[in-house]
Amino acid sequence: xxxxxxxxxxxxxxxxxxxxxxxxxxxxxxxxxxxxxxxxxxxxxxxxxxxxxxxxxxxxxxxxxxxxxxxxxxxxxxxxxxxxxxxxxxxxxxxxxxxxxxxxxxxxxxxxxxxxxxxxxxxxxxxxxxxxxxxxxxxxxxxxxxxxxxxxxxxxx
Numbered sequence: 203x204x205x206x207x208x209x210x211x212x213x214x215x216x217x218x219x220x221x222x223x224x225x226x227x228x229x230x231x232x233x234x235x236x237x238x239x240x241x242x243x244x245x246x247x248x249x250x251x252x253x254x255x256x257x258x259x260x261x262x263x264x265x266x267x268x269x270x271x272x273x274x275x276x277x278x279x280x281x282x283x284x285x286x287x288x289x290x291x292x293x294x295x296x297x298x299x300x301x302x303x304x305x306x307x308x309x310x311x312x313x314x315x316x317x318x319x320x321x322x323x324x325x326x327x328x329x330x331x332x333x334x335x336x337x338x339x340x341x342x343x344x345x346x347x348x349x350x351x352x353x354x355x356x357x358x359x
Contacts, residue, residue, distance in 0.1 A: 208272055212237070213281025223269025228252045230268045231278060239279035239308045243335070250334030253309030254278050260316035279308035282315065291315050294351035302338035310334045314348050318355060324348060 203222045210217045212235060219234050231237045231254070240263055243251030247262035254263045255277040282289045288296070291314050301307045313332045321328045329345050336344070 206269065208268055210268070210271060210276060211273065212276045213278060214275075219268070221268060224267045226264050227254070227266045227268045227271060227276070228263040231263065231276075237278050237280050241305055241308065243306070243309075248335070249306070250309040250313060250332075251306050253312045253334060255312050255316055258316060258319055260313045277312070279312060282311070289315065290354040291318065291347070291351040294347040294354065298343050298347040298350055300340050300343040300347050302336075302340050306334055306336045310336065310344055314344070314351065317348065318352055322352060322355060324352060 205220050206223050207218055207220050208223060210219060210230075212231070217235055219230055221230055221234060228240055228242060231240055232242075240254055241251040242264060243249035245264050247265040250262060252262055252264040253260050255261070255275075256266070256271060257274050282292060289311075291311050295301065295307065295311055300310075310332070313334050317324055317328060317332060326345070329348055332344075
């Protein structure tokens with residue numbers, strides 16, 4: 203397994219890692235950088251528990267080789283808040299009592315952030331494009347939180 207030094211921009215900080223460039227981003231985040239908010243779910247990019255933002259787009263980090271990310275800004279759930287101030291989507295998640303077991307929520311939140319950046323006034327059809335899975339079935343609360351966050355961010359769903 204070849205090891206390379208890869209410069210990453212994670213949550214606004216430059217981070218250097220020495221890893222196999224084919225190693226999935228999820229494992230670099232969790233094992234090498236100790237950012238454990240992104241979760242391992244399926245390992246096939248299907249469930250969304252591992253979702254992070256790369257250049258503002260929601261991506262499944264469990265299948266994304268870290269070598270393809272040099273210089274691209276990566277945001278994890280740990281980098282979403284600004285100090286003690288939660289991102290409006292995080293606050294909406296609390297206000298709407300979305301989380302049940304919580305396992306999928308970091309990925310759900312980051313997918314919602316990406317959606318609202320592209321569509322400040324998302325429709326039901328837009329919200330249905332979020333394909334993150336939730337074993338607890340909190341989808342109605344997820345949608346309510348997205349609508350609430352859109353309003354706080356100046357859009358309206």
